[in-house]
Amino acid sequence: MIQMTLDQVRELVETILRRHGFSEPHVLAVAGTILAGERDGCTSHGVYRLPGCVATLKAGKVSPTAEPEVFDCAPSVVRVDAHGAFAQCAYLAGLPLLVEKARRTGIAILAINRCVHFSALWPEVEPLTEQGLVALAFTPSHAWVAPAGGIRPLFGTNPIAFGWPRPDKPPFLFDFATSAAARGEIDLHRRAGKPIPLGWGIDQDGQPTTDPLTALNGAMLTFGGHKGSALAAMVELIAGPMIGDLTSAESLAFDEGTRSSPYGGELIIAIDPRRILGAEADQHLQRAEAVFEGMLGQGARLPSQRRYEARARSAVEGVRIPEAMYAEIQALLA
Amino acid sequence: MIQMTLDQVRELVETILRRHGFSEPHVLAVAGTILAGERDGCTSHGVYRLPGCVATLKAGKVSPTAEPEVFDCAPSVVRVDAHGAFAQCAYLAGLPLLVEKARRTGIAILAINRCVHFSALWPEVEPLTEQGLVALAFTPSHAWVAPAGGIRPLFGTNPIAFGWPRPDKPPFLFDFATSAAARGEIDLHRRAGKPIPLGWGIDQDGQPTTDPLTALNGAMLTFGGHKGSALAAMVELIAGPMIGDLTSAESLAFDEGTRSSPYGGELIIAIDPRRILGAEADQHLQRAEAVFEGMLGQGARLPSQRRYEARARSAVEGVRIPEAMYAEIQALLA
Numbered sequence: 001m002i003q004m005t006l007d008q009v010r011e012l013v014e015t016i017l018r019r020h021g022f023s024e025p026h027v028l029a030v031a032g033t034i035l036a037g038e039r040d041g042c043t044s045h046g047v048y049r050l051p052g053c054v055a056t057l058k059a060g061k062v063s064p065t066a067e068p069e070v071f072d073c074a075p076s077v078v079r080v081d082a083h084g085a086f087a088q089c090a091y092l093a094g095l096p097l098l099v100e101k102a103r104r105t106g107i108a109i110l111a112i113n114r115c116v117h118f119s120a121l122w123p124e125v126e127p128l129t130e131q132g133l134v135a136l137a138f139t140p141s142h143a144w145v146a147p148a149g150g151i152r153p154l155f156g157t158n159p160i161a162f163g164w165p166r167p168d169k170p171p172f173l174f175d176f177a178t179s180a181a182a183r184g185e186i187d188l189h190r191r192a193g194k195p196i197p198l199g200w201g202i203d204q205d206g207q208p209t210t211d212p213l214t215a216l217n218g219a220m221l222t223f224g225g226h227k228g229s230a231l232a233a234m235v236e237l238i239a240g241p242m243i244g245d246l247t248s249a250e251s252l253a254f255d256e257g258t259r260s261s262p263y264g265g266e267l268i269i270a271i272d273p274r275r276i277l278g279a280e281a282d283q284h285l286q287r288a289e290a291v292f293e294g295m296l297g298q299g300a301r302l303p304s305q306r307r308y309e310a311r312a313r314s315a316v317e318g319v320r321i322p323e324a325m326y327a328e329i330q331a332l333l334a
Numbered sequence: 335m336i337q338m339t340l341d342q343v344r345e346l347v348e349t350i351l352r353r354h355g356f357s358e359p360h361v362l363a364v365a366g367t368i369l370a371g372e373r374d375g376c377t378s379h380g381v382y383r384l385p386g387c388v389a390t391l392k393a394g395k396v397s398p399t400a401e402p403e404v405f406d407c408a409p410s411v412v413r414v415d416a417h418g419a420f421a422q423c424a425y426l427a428g429l430p431l432l433v434e435k436a437r438r439t440g441i442a443i444l445a446i447n448r449c450v451h452f453s454a455l456w457p458e459v460e461p462l463t464e465q466g467l468v469a470l471a472f473t474p475s476h477a478w479v480a481p482a483g484g485i486r487p488l489f490g491t492n493p494i495a496f497g498w499p500r501p502d503k504p505p506f507l508f509d510f511a512t513s514a515a516a517r518g519e520i521d522l523h524r525r526a527g528k529p530i531p532l533g534w535g536i537d538q539d540g541q542p543t544t545d546p547l548t549a550l551n552g553a554m555l556t557f558g559g560h561k562g563s564a565l566a567a568m569v570e571l572i573a574g575p576m577i578g579d580l581t582s583a584e585s586l587a588f589d590e591g592t593r594s595s596p597y598g599g600e601l602i603i604a605i606d607p608r609r610i611l612g613a614e615a616d617q618h619l620q621r622a623e624a625v626f627e628g629m630l631g632q633g634a635r636l637p638s639q640r641r642y643e644a645r646a647r648s649a650v651e652g653v654r655i656p657e658a659m660y661a662e663i664q665a666l667l668a
Contacts, residue, residue, distance in 0.1 A: 276443065291575075
């Protein structure tokens with residue numbers, strides 16, 4: 001393993017993105033989310049993503065320089081056109097107006113359009129909780145997942161993220177795919193020559209399989225049966241057509257077999273509890289702490305607990321990157 | 335089975351509610367949702383609920399006459415204080431302002447407070463889809479469900495409902511508990527002397543059980559493991575403290591062992607896609623139909639399909655109520 005400080009990781013990531021022609025705003029914004037993933041121990045969303053970023057660029061499926069354009073659509077709606085670039089700059093461009101609208105009206109929507117999305121959703125939820133807002137985020141991906149009762153890929157892995165601000169503590173935050181497992185996780189099983197659990201995928205005839213490649217070529221399944229499938233459909237709709245953007249099937253068609261990151265929209269909803277609760281806000285938000293105590297007091301973990309522990313550790317100890325991965329990243333400098 | 339027309343069911347339900355002292359607005363609103371459940375083949379939310387309504391009244395846990403009070407809190411927030419009555423009148427009182435706000439700002443919140451909730455959530459989502467709005471609804475219940483990794487009841491069955499308007503078709507609509515099964519379903523197994531599937535509940539020591547009574551006295555489980563548990567926590571927060579109302583644990587404490595319906599809040603979010611999409615709205619909403627066709631074309635059902643089929647059948651054939659249930663309801667007239 002290669003031991004690195006967070007500053008060293010940031011510098012390496014920024015250097016690679018610059019070398020490949022990303023403009024400075026994109027270099028800083030994209031490096032920010034990759035660093036956050038590595039720092040929080042989400043290795044599948046850390047430097048592991050860099051080769052994919054560069055491959056997506058080389059396939060012509062992401063703009064390295066496009067500047068986001070912000071549209072003030074309605075008192076509670078802001079849209080940002082990413083013009084084919086990664087989502088991060090568009091998010092940062094829309095964030096101030098989203099926060100202002102949520103504070104003014106109580107609840108507001110940020111719709112990011114025509115963006116390429118490769119990161120987790122929590123980096124787009126956590127900044128809102130730091131402003132005292134409750135936040136939700138949704139995005140389709142590529143059509144890899146069959147609906148419950150079906151056998152062919154239709155939905156993306158369609159993640160849902162939710163964040164709740166806590167006084168003097170990191171937010172209560174979850175971020176999960178509505179598929180039973182992440183696609184990367186199935187691929188890691190394939191690389192390791194290990195079977196996948198039943199329930200993760202089916203073959204092309206709709207039969208259950210434990211072979212990762214068969215599942216990747218067949219269809220992934222949603223978590224939680226028909227309920228998870230219903231949520232996956234909801235994400236397709238509200239972060240696709242509802243914001244004027246692609247479904248996962250349309251994103252995969254746009255991909256043209258280049259195996260690039262998904263292209264389309266992202267929906268973020270921010271709520272200001274103080275506009276609902278008025279003068280009683282502190283009292284009620286304090287009462288929410290009993291829910292977390294009720295979980296922790298019986299041995300249940302809070303969803304992002306491991307991530308926050310990794311974050312605290314990384315700040316002191318830095319991070320460790322597997323040698324093979326480090327070599328793959330260094331090769332991007334060549 | 336007793337065969338009845340929908341008009342006969344409505345008249346019977348209204349007569350019973352009047353007999354027990356509900357004011358005319360509550361009689362009409364509550365009978366409306368009970369009739370809708372019976373009509374749509376949701377027997378667990380039809381006339382089956384009448385004895386519970388009356389029992390909740392007799393226990394002093396619902397007001398039969400309180401008038402809802404509407405508060406215009408912010409450009410995108412309306413709150414309605416139900417003053418301890420059933421939720422239906424409060425919902426109807428807040429609906430026009432919710433629709434107006436969603437149309438004006440793009441997205442709006444209706445928070446119903448201090449209401450007693452016994453119905454499904456879809457009757458509060460479907461009217462919004464009829465206005466061309468996308469809608470979400472959430473409510474806590476009583477603390478019956480353990481968080482993933484825990485062993486003691488903390489969450490309610492905490493349903494989530496979502497509705498999407500379709501041109502010239504009934505809406506795409508789902509409404510499900512974040513618990514693995516409905517509490518009533520476990521109770522029906524107990525009455526029938528049948529075991530429940532593994533995964534529905536645990537005993538008081540946290541061990542898996544297939545005995546319904548053991549699960550009812552232990553804890554129910556969430557659907558979909560830690561993901562369903564995270565969603566259940568979200569519902570506790572956003573339809574509890576975020577709108578200044580009770581958590582499921584607080585609702586159960588308020589119940590004082592009377593086995594009444596849950597007491598607390600309900601959160602409804604309405605979105606006007608036309609304020610996001612402008613002139614391109616029709617084109618994008620039409621594109622959403624491909625998602626439904628993609629589901630139906632491979633043999634998957636749409637979530638409310640069975641309900642709409644039952645609705646069409648009931649309009650022609652009426653409904654059939656088991657004799658024992660009919661006798662129990664008739665006894666409420668005595």
